[in-house]
Amino acid sequence: MSDTKNLQMLLQCPMPKLDFDVITLGHGSGGILTNKLLDSGVFNLLSNDILDERHDGAFIEMNGKMAFSTDSFLISPIFFPGGNIGELAVNGTVNDLAMCGAIPKYLSLSFIIEEGLKVSEFWEILVSIKYACEKAGVQVVTGDTKVVEKGKGDKIFINTTGIGTIHTKANIRSKNIKTGDKIILSGNIASHGMAVMSVREGLEFDSEIKSDTTNLNYTIISLLEKFGNHIHLLTDPTRGGVATVLKETAQSTNLGIDIFQRNIPIEEQVANACELLGLDPLYVANEGLFISFIDASIADEFLKMLKKDNNGIHAKIIGSVVEEHPKQVILESAIGGKRVVSMLPGEQLPRIC
Amino acid sequence: MSDTKNLQMLLQCPMPKLDFDVITLGHGSGGILTNKLLDSGVFNLLSNDILDERHDGAFIEMNGKMAFSTDSFLISPIFFPGGNIGELAVNGTVNDLAMCGAIPKYLSLSFIIEEGLKVSEFWEILVSIKYACEKAGVQVVTGDTKVVEKGKGDKIFINTTGIGTIHTKANIRSKNIKTGDKIILSGNIASHGMAVMSVREGLEFDSEIKSDTTNLNYTIISLLEKFGNHIHLLTDPTRGGVATVLKETAQSTNLGIDIFQRNIPIEEQVANACELLGLDPLYVANEGLFISFIDASIADEFLKMLKKDNNGIHAKIIGSVVEEHPKQVILESAIGGKRVVSMLPGEQLPRIC
Incomplete structure (x- = not known):
């Protein structure tokens, strides 16, 4: 059940003795x-x-x-692989706040438990919630x-609901996006979705595919400190993947988006797993990833700074905002062909987050 | 499905035409x-x-x-009878905020839907959420x-999470409770639990037992305006009922509580339904009810004001805080006998809220 990371945490947090299992x-x-x-x-x-x-309340x-x-x-x-529902619930809401340009501060935590859940499993989830909270502050x-x-x-x-203070330099709104903006993806895509799918489908690979679940708030805060309102929009491509988020942004801004497949980072074995299962990685869920729409003038410096961060080592400029084809996302494939990118049709991977 | 109140609301909010049911x-x-x-x-x-x-956030x-x-x-x-899960979810969190002495302001709303839910049912729930929000401001x-x-x-x-501003005159903390404090119950007990149970058990009565779900925030705010920090604790006896809340309060304050059965208001047919099902109404869930622990000096005036409020017509002083028997709640029965009141043992009515 537990991977190495969780085992270490559990060793540090022995479960209290209870008279129920x-x-x-x-x-x-x-x-x-x-x-x-x-x-x-x-x-x-x-x-x-x-x-x-x-x-009754805090x-x-x-x-x-x-x-x-x-x-x-x-x-x-x-x-x-790479986590459990507890840390996912903390990181997910922490990241949603960070995408608003906020410094996450307080969370509420609501459990809906099916009777029969082992207390030891509940404990393991709580332990990972504890550590995820500490890590995210x-x-x-x-x-x-x-x-x-x-x-x-x-x-x-698990429901988590969070509150955070908007960073004084932040002004994150999709309406700030303008033609010429660069689009930066913070890292490799599709890891979370394929980690979950590989367990569900019983797939085995040379090395295990792990979820990328993590907190992004400190990464975002340091970028906001430096680049302030040159950062126009931050968004995390969870359910529906990178494609859906880009399409939503094109629609809401009434602008076009061009992206280049060769610039979209993906781990080789994740790409292989996607191919094996017939999934387009652009639609697979991510958890520790974010997309920034930024002023073109800061793009190189932004990328340089992000790549020095643990959460941005594989960051790439994947495309830009254009005036042509409003509301459309156009992907240029590795061999130069172009195709229109739509949102995720139907349900690709139910219960992925 | 819908009672008269909901039907009126639905008439005012025709469902948009959709291509899915x-x-x-x-x-x-x-x-x-x-x-x-x-x-x-x-x-x-x-x-x-x-x-x-x-x-991603508000x-x-x-x-x-x-x-x-x-x-x-x-x-x-x-x-x-008397409501649905939508207004319950709004009122529940609104009331939890009110019990903190807060003026509820913003809610988050998270749905976990089982596939196959009829859109018409979802619509009815949304409509009642809308009206409950408007009513509670x-x-x-x-x-x-x-x-x-x-x-x-x-x-x-449905998960709702809420934020509200603490009223400037409020200072609601169980540690403010002291010996001599009067305990006021705002109305008839056990209506919510018995409304739900009567549906589940297929019971029929002369007139339908209805849930008391409602928002209490305006009632609380006007009491706080007038009585400020003479109000020591506010708490709503939902899951576990009046008995459990009183016992929890006795335990956390290390004081004793005396209550008098003859003062505890209950509708006759609710009392009959409880007897029929072998349930002690003191443990049955309420939704539109609150218990106030207040300074004895304001008790009469407080009760007078509360009884003029729609949510307090049946309010009664049900007991007081005593130095004797710390951590214990003692109930004096209608015929003068005394018994110790514990918390709800086990699970009386699963899925009551």
Whole structure:
């Protein structure tokens, strides 16, 4: 279940001794069992002054412009190469806030558990939530735990909702995008989706394909510090992949987008896995990746700085914003042919995040 | 499915014409179908300037002390006498914020839909979300829609997370409770739980038992305006009922609580239904009810003011905080006997909210 990273975390966080092995309906009742779960020490893992008040809501103090974002995570399987649903839920909302130009600060955490979930699995998820929060510099300040009957859920769903303060230099809006803007992709595409698919399909490769789930907030903040409002839009190509996000942006701005396949970074074995399964990597979900629409004047310097960051080593300029073909994304293939890129049609990979 | 109240709302909000009748996995893909759902006009119902930006998160501005609260709603059935899961989800989080002494302002809204949900049912839920938001004076500013395979969810689960500004006169903390404080219950108990149970068990009564789901924020705000920090704690007895909330408060304050059964208001047919099903109404969930722990000096005036409010017509002083028997809640029965009140043991009514 756990990969090396998680095993190390678990060694540092031994599970409290409990007199129950699985979560039951009673743990969601609001009564004795809920309080027993709350008092069991399980949630102490996430302890902080605000959360520890255990009121109906958290008392926080914030000032000025903020971003507020929500996401529910239903990934299957809940443990996958490179991570699990817990850190995914933290990173996902942290990144959504970062894409708004915000410094993420507080998270709410809501569990919908299917009865029968092993407490040891729940613990492992909580441990990875703890570490993901520490890494991203955010605190879980309020939460909720509900339990559904067997067959009315699937192990565990997690909602995280976050608040962050907008960086003073940030002005992230799709309407700021203009003709000539460069489009920068921060790294290799399709890793998250193919990591999950390889487990589901039982595929084995020379080396394991791992999800790229990670927090992007510090990377974004340092770029905002330096380039401020030259950064016009930030967006993370999760569900629907790079293609869908680009198409949405073309549509909302009424501008055209040209991208070049040879510039789109992808790991060889991820590309091979996509080919094997007949999937176009442009539509496969990513978790630790972002696309920046920036003023052409800063493109080289932006790329240079991003490539020095752990989250941007493989960054590339993949294309630019053009006046021609408004609302259309045109991909120039490796051999020079051109094709129109649409959004993901139908459902490619259900339950990918 | 719909009761009179909902029918009136639906008449005022005709559903946009769509070329699909049910929600499918593709509507949660993030691709074409998700965008089709977003563009269908369905979500225009909740339109406001912030939501309409459709970025990864909402841009909001707030200052000072705030409350932040989250809740996932999994009630079954999703339509019940007196309401549905949509307004329940709005009112639930609005009330959690109000219990913190906050003026609720912004909500996030996250749907986990089981494939096959009828769009007409989804529409009805959205309509009641719209009206509940208007009634409570809050805006949905950011959202998320995910879809799970049939059998991995149950029609629809909804997470709402809310932010509100703490009222300047509010100082709501259980540590403010002291010996002599009066405990005021705002109305009849057990209506929500028994409304849901009567549907599940197919019970019929002379007149239908209806859920008490409603927003309490305006009631709370006017009480805070008048009585400020004489109000020590506000709490809503949802899951686990009145008994569980009182026991939790006794435990966290290390004080005792005495309550008097003859003062606890309950509708006759709700009491009868509880007896029929062998349920103690003290443990049955409420949605539009709150318990106030207040300074004894204001008790009469507080009760008088609350009873003039639509949400407090049946309010009663049900007991007081005592030095004796710390951490214990003692109920004096109608015939004078005394018993210790514990939290809800196990799970009485799964999926009640």
